[in-house]
Amino acid sequence: MKAIVLIIALGGLVAGGLLWLTGRHDLANITWFVCVLPALLSLVVEVLRAIAREEVGLDIIAAVSMSFALAFGETLAAAVVAVMYSGGTFLESFAEGRARREMLALLARVPRTAMRKRDGTLEEIPLDEVEPGDLLLIRQGDVVPVDGTVNSAKAFIDTSALTGESMPVSTLEGTEVMSGSTNAGDAFEIVTLRRASESTYAGIIRLVEDAQRSKAPMSRLADRWSLGFLAVTLLIALGAWWMTDDPIRAVAVLVVATPCPLILAVPVALVAGLSRAAQYGVLIKGAAPLETMARIKTLILDKTGTLTDGRPQIVSIHSHGAFSDDEVLRLAASLDQASKHPVAQAMVTAAQSRGLVLSLPSEVAEIPGEGVVGGIDGHRVMVGGDTFVARRIGRTSDDQPPQEVGAVIVAVAVDGHTAGHLVMADPLREGSQQMLARLRNQGVERILLATGDRVEVARRVTEGLGLDGLRAGLTPDQKVLLVLTERKNRPVMMVGDGVNDAPALAAADVGVAMGARGAAASAEAADVVLLVDRVDRLLPGIEIAQAARRIALQSVVAGIGLSVIGMVVAALGHLTPVEGAVLQEAIDVAVILNALRALRIRPEAPSGDAAT
Structure with missing residues (x-):
């Protein structure tokens, strides 16, 4: 639909221009008037839907500017605004699609069938028919369809699509492999552990789909800012009209303010950040957790399976x-x-x-x-x-x-x-001390350990880490209480992997689950899932979140600033409505391209990782 509206607006603009050049000015104005109507109609529908949801966004400025331009005979300016607005929304959709490319690649890799060995024969069966305990053959290049344990002497597994690990790893018989991994070596067998719908990869796909449907706090905040920006726009436009008695200046001010980078920059930058984080094995369930993740000041870590390896x-x-x-x-x-x-x-x-x-x-x-x-x-x-x-x-x-x-x-x-x-x-994970130091450099002010283990054990394991606090012998409800207490002072991130951590993960501003071996309950309750069994993946995750939020804010501030300057220039009579519309188009394209820089964020990867 957005593409059709854009084609009509652009086609009408070009056709009207040709008619104008051939001297048929009246017919040109009619063509421009008609090509504006589909864009204006779709825009009015969007505004009414927003009002029904008790939301007032910047779309209303675009509707007002087109309406004023048509009312005062500035049909060319109205046509440029229509192309600008429809082109901007189309470009936004295209940019979000580009930003989701890496996430959608997960969907494309979902296997549909599996090769099952039964009674000495091989049979290709639909994935839904795989049962726990089945013996499956994973051929070279195959994607592992369900979670299972290796039933061959060894296997060579590529987990880059899930975890961002740059090098395939060799696994021995009895080692668990995640669905979604790729066989990078000779064929091997696995004994399935669970059905396809319950496997790691299926869970990741569900989380990705949830993430794509989210709307960030910054996007909602942008809608709230829009009220103030709308007031400023109308004040400058009406002031120019009142002081000069020239309604065309008011039209010029309105078209410069349309549709405003607030509509475009924030969602594009944050969705791009989600895509980039996924490449590093950090699955963030939506733009809202990503934006909150960038502001975390307190980190609460579980011990077993999180700060420690969880395996003796x-x-x-x-x-x-x-x-x-x-x-x-x-x-x-x-x-x-x-x-x-x-x-x-x-x-x-x-x-x-x-x-x-x-x-x-x-x-x-x-x-x-x-x-x-x-x-x-x-x-x-x-x-x-x-x-x-x-x-x-x-x-x-x-x-x-x-x-x-x-x-x-x-x-x-x-x-x-x-x-x-x-x-x-159960020793500390390698590099834990360096990880905590880098987290402090990223703005985390307070780091606590919360564990159900004995206090003497917790003290021995964490000796020398420089924690700000240690809470041992905690029950699940006591972990929740700790999280809620810390939230009173600053945004809190909780990291855990067990079923007992799920309530605390849900209570935190951002809950992070160790998804590789952690319990399904913790992954479900968390806002962020680390797809590789390494807590140091928090480092690139937080860095990407901070960079994506920073890029979104830069785009908004720059776009708003340039729009306000353009409005003032138009109010002084130095820009015609058509010139103002073209200027705003350039501003919008610039902020979208700037927001897409989030796709190229290169965090300092944990030791042993390669940037994607």
């Missing part, structure tokens, strides 16, 4: 007797291949990363929550909590476990004797 890692190994550290780990990991416990899986991963060759366990018996017993290479091996192992083999003074605050101690026994202890902990 081996801190140290204490071997006993003739066993070496690597042999203790190899025996424990070999047996723990039969367990799904997070600590067991962490030991298997640690052993594989060291290149240790694991043996096949036999006669395995697992006591849930306590430990595992089984045969490894002809030996009877026991792995579990120190109390569990000590109770079965007894303890001597030589095999006392190490004592570390906040650590998990795993005991390993072989043939009834203690072989060693593994100290496991």
Whole structure:
């Protein structure tokens, strides 16, 4: 529709110009008059709809200027305004479409079918028929259709479309892969974890669609500014008319003020910022959170899974007797291949990363929550909590476990004797201290830790980070209370990943969820989802939000300033209505092009990332 109105207005302007040049002035004026009507009619409809919504925007200035120009016989000026306004709205739509290009690319990559292996055969099935536990073949170049775990020895995965990671990563058997990733290597198999509609990529698509329908606070604020700008415009126009008794000066003032960059610059800049942030693995659910994100002064961080990795890692190994550290780990990991416990899986991963060759366990018996017993290479091996192992083999003074605050101690026994202890902990994410320092440089004034863990554990983990406060032992409702208390003083961002964080994320001005491994509830409650399991993605996210907001404000201030200057010049009689309309057209094009600079924002990427 916008394109049709633009074509009629532009065609009428050109046709009227040709008629004028051939001396048929009356017919030219009629042509210009007629070509203005569709634009004016659509504009009046928009104004009435806005009034019905109790909104008064700058569209009313364009309607008044066209109406005044037609009423006083300035049909050429009215035609230029019609082309200007319809062209501006069309350009705005085009610019927003250009800004959403990277987001829409997600939609284009949605796979429609999957290759399922069943009963020794391959069958291509619709994505909706995939069930949890199905075995799927992911061919080279295929997009992973649903979340699953690798069922082959290894896989080479490209997650750039989701996370912005510039290099593909190699994953081992048992590693979870996100839907939406691309197979960058040989074909491999996955065992599906959930249906397509419940998978990571489907959730991302829903968030993208929600983001595209949003309207930013700055856009609403622009509508409020429009009342003041409308008053100034009418004051200058009526003042020029009253002082000179020349209504044409009033028309010239009105056309210079139409349609005003406030209508165009803010949404274009902010939607461009959304698109740019998505390239860095930061999915912001709309222009409103992006604008708020740029003004954040207080940051509240969850500990487990956010500031820390959320997965236990081996801190140290204490071997006993003739066993070496690597042999203790190899025996424990070999047996723990039969367990799904997070600590067991962490030991298997640690052993594989060291290149240790694991043996096949036999006669395995697992006591849930306590430990595992089984045969490894002809030996009877026991792995579990120190109390569990000590109770079965007894303890001597030589095999006392190490004592570390906040650590998990795993005991390993072989043939009834203690072989060693593994100290496991959930350490800080690499680069956390540098990340917090950079956040302060970006304007964050207060950084707090909120955790349900014990206070001594929280203090040990965060020692040396320079936090402004630490709140430990919190329940979900206490986290909400902390967020609400901090919001009384300054805008608050809350970052978390668990179901227990969801209420606090919803209560914050901006809630940020760790989307890669975080709970679905937290991602749903959050305003921002980090698509890669790295909290340092906050850095480019905040920087892009600040830059996009700054560009929007620059466009508005520059556009308004130039429009006011043009109105004053027109009121003094130095601009005709046609000249004023052309001048405003140039101003509007300039501010839209300036707003599109947000597509080229290049934040300082976290270590190891490459700018897109």
